[in-house]
Amino acid sequence: MRNQYRGFTTVNLSRPGQRRVFVLLILGTALIFSIAGAFAMFQAKNSMQTSDLSKVTSHLSDKTLVMLIGGEVPYLQEHVQAYGIEKMVSRLIFEMATSIDFRDPRTFLGRELPLFALFDTEIDVASSDVDYTSIPIESPPPPELEKEILKGMQGSESSNDEESLPDAELRQGANTKHVLIYNTHFWESYLPELGETNPGKASDVDKNVTQISKYMAKQLEKMGVGAMTVQRKYTWNSSYAKSRKMVQSVMKQNDDLQYLIDIHRDSLPRNKTTIKGKDGKTYARLAFVVGGSSKNYEKNLKLARYLHNRVNQIFPGLSRAVVIKKRTNGNNGEYNQSLSPNSTLVEVGGVGNNFEEAYRSVDILAKVLTERVLDATPVMGQPQKP
Template sequence: MRNRYRGFTTVNMSGPKTRRVFVLLLLGTALIFSFAGAFAMIQAENSIGSSELSKWTSHISDKTLVMVMGGEIPYLKEHVQASGMEKMVSRLIFELMTSIDFRDPRTFLGRELPMFALFDSEIDVASEDVDYTSIPIESPPPAELEKEILKGLKESESADDPLVQEPAKGGVKTKRVLVYNTHFWESYLPELGKKQPGQASDLNKNVTYLSKHLVKQLEKMGVGAIFTQKQYTWQGSYVKSRKMVQAVMKQHDDIEYLIDIHRDALPRSKTTLVSGQDGKAYARFAFIVGRSSKNFEENLQFARYLHKRINELHPGLSRAVVIKERTNGNNGEYNQSLSPNSILVEVGGVGNHFEETYRSLDILAKVLAEKIHDAVPVSGEPAKP
């Protein structure tokens, strides 16, 4: 209701109609903000993330990026000579369309040579002698071995082949460490009496020996450990080993540490250390951390600790901590989402002996036992040697 008083118009704001208008305005404003917020969230989800943008721009050379940024930052533009501008524009277009940089052979060879793509792995920390030629390499088993595995699986299907578990008899009751081998067929040429790197695979004499040895050593040090094994083929091996690990973890609730032991495909010269302490040969370690794991940061810290502590005890025994993404055939997760204390460790290469790997595993067992004893009291008595 409007009233006039001494030349001024007064409005009664307490009327029912006015109150309804204000309520509607408030509700309308709230709805507008709600829709705007929801739209912004949807756009954020559909937009290119920083990690994706990093991958997209990783193929672009530094000079090309300087040229692009120079459009907004005059200072940078001054450092880009006009004579080379046309070449840089054409190079930018080419790099964006093909992801190829002619000054970096990896950008076009990696697609044609599968093993070459492994050089995209990131070395987090490493010993002084390690470079990208020392990056661990995975190799599939020979076709004949795959056929042998398939034959064995068919024969065991009718018997409902059980999950094989081998806890140490008379050992520590509470099991905190699970040791297994995703690529159980990986072996060592000297142990098989063979010379060709592609022949370093065997269904019986392989890295499962290493897992059993590590379990035995951990038990001696008062750490409950268990080894599990099941045969399967190369294709989808990490999916299959994941199911195996999950089955064991359901039966042993106290398992916190997962150790997946592998054998590197690199030659002996890259994977062997002759100790300055005792003059003996040791199989060198390389720790692999999957960036796609939800526990990436925790597992990375775990790997860094192992690398540092091992090299304090035996300088150079641990080659590196290597980060791998889910790309170019890499799994990038390696079952490490199952525990924040998961690690994939390469023990030696195709040219090492079991004896050399055992020496190294004794040191790994010592470092693991130190960490686990410091983290939580271990129940039970150590197994007798």
Template sequence: MKKWKFASFTSVNMSGQRVRRNFVILMLCTAVIFAIAGGFAVLQAKVTTHTTDGNPLTSHVSNQTLVSLLGGNIPYLNESVQTPSKDSLVSRLVLELMMSIDIKDPRTFLGHELPSFALFDTEIYLASEDVTFDSIPIDTPPDAKIEDQIAKAIEKAVQSGELSDDPKRLVGAGPGIKKVFIYHSHFSESFLPEIGSTNPNSASHMSKNITMVGKKLQEDLAKMNIGSIASNKPYPYTTAYAMSKQTVVAAMKQEKELEYFIDIHRDSQRRDHTTKDFNGKPYARFAFVVGKASKNYAENLKLAEYLHKEINRLYPGLSRGVFQKPKTSGTNGEYNQSLSPNSMLVEVGGVDNNFEETYRAIDVLAKVLGERIVDATPAKGTVPSTKEKK
């Protein structure tokens, strides 16, 4: 009968000075590695990516790895792009497919483990000079008290029959023909100065909220003779986009002239990132979010880029940038933008701004958007231009 030999265990005395020194060095080296990885993550966030999503499986594979795989059949790719060896290619492919880790992007090592690194899914497509990884838009849910109030408000509206997606129940402004639909998936987002709070986690309110900013946009568009409809419907945070989508679809069916669909939000970033002064007056800054999972991704991105550039042409830096979000376990990645090529999600200000500052900003957005709509609308008796709008 074969005898098995087992290796004996060796005990380590942690009281020794040398062991304690080595343990401290190990801990310091670990801390340095995390600090360096975090620094690279901030720098890496400034790199612009313009690729669109394909198959969900390949969405976790980096561009270089894909090029390397294709290089076997297209030699030119290997010549034009520096690709890894076959051995390292296999290991990289396994890491990227199985663990969503890109060894050239340190953010992917930490993004799923550290809460603050969950933002690594957001990509900076276009941004003002002062925008870095730590100033990208942040989305935070309302506190439990507000969520409970929202649930009760929805229940009451259902019982009374007022919770209808019929656009006739919504608020219209301007001429008979409605071109713009305004809504708020996260309707309770509010501003600390307006509700008398200093806790950024409690910047929510049932009436003093982002819907008032949408109303201001309506008023500005009406002055330009542009009709719009606004929805102030409450939605539960967890199912907000699914429910607001129903509202948008219903509006599209009954108002055939609607062309632009604007979901207005309030960012959760603090004042130093969301405010800029012009002529001695503070303005709330914009941030445009584009979902990469939208089937109209390219058109939505083009619209956001146009608005960002035009706003900053008039007020340099007022628009923080255009940010892309793919569909992941932590982000929606679509934001109802598949419904129209003229869909947008815009963040107006942050938790520390007030209505006066957001209204100043909205005046600028209304001017830029209104001029685009007017320029694209042919006058009666004229032939529409075939020249493409930039």
């Protein structure tokens, strides 16, 4: 029953029916908020990757991070008190907004001069002609290719099924599969193969570095090393997180896999990525990238050094360098190399090379990797214990 009292409407809830409606209204509202909250948490859990968080924290200085953590860790609280909460908040907002650290002058120039970020990469070992202008560069595919990839993903029934096994190709020959070859940036291709001259167009959904992976797997099998390739289409955004799930799904079903090889194509021009052999033929030069933020960093670095040095023993200068990239200024810094202590990312040539030049180089790389695998694998096919 409604009553008017000094301009306000009052409702009499003394009747059972009215009380029931009021209670149901409150419960319904609470249920709606609960469902909305649960949905938001589910979305955050599935969309928020470690790599996404690292993109934020990588822009913060170590002092700022210590101050943030100090709010929860008693041992560090004295640092917060000494600095002052007002300064901490203003510093945090400034660094997140500008990605500038006053103690590192490079942060003033890195965003305006993209190639300046190359100096965040460390050259571990290199051929005599290699300097910072020869460091591997990643580049996203053109927007039109992204749209083509998305269209292909929408037409695939299993494209969003993370638990399904991706398209995996097991090579006939050796039964035990020790090597998995995949391509995080599967679209990377070579200009001569596409009839293009614009470096920004060196990408293709079908004619790309996945052919290099399949070729290398065949060569390994001929030499007695079990190998397999795997591929799935996905876009540039969070590509390493997506390829990680792809590799993990294959590893779950193949316990013998020890070596993970992620094949890429560099964005550098032909004069930086080509070398002529004694046979008069041209080869696509190699480069090995090690994730400095991986938990297996030391072991993966040891593997990359071995491959680089042995390749250059066979063909001096074929391997340009071993470079280390830590998680900073947009670098992934991990490159899925925490999945195995025998992981490496190898750049096979650049935009100006072609498949034949890449195949010639992969022949040598496969030979070197075969030596490594067979030396570490007993006759019975089981890996040696450390």
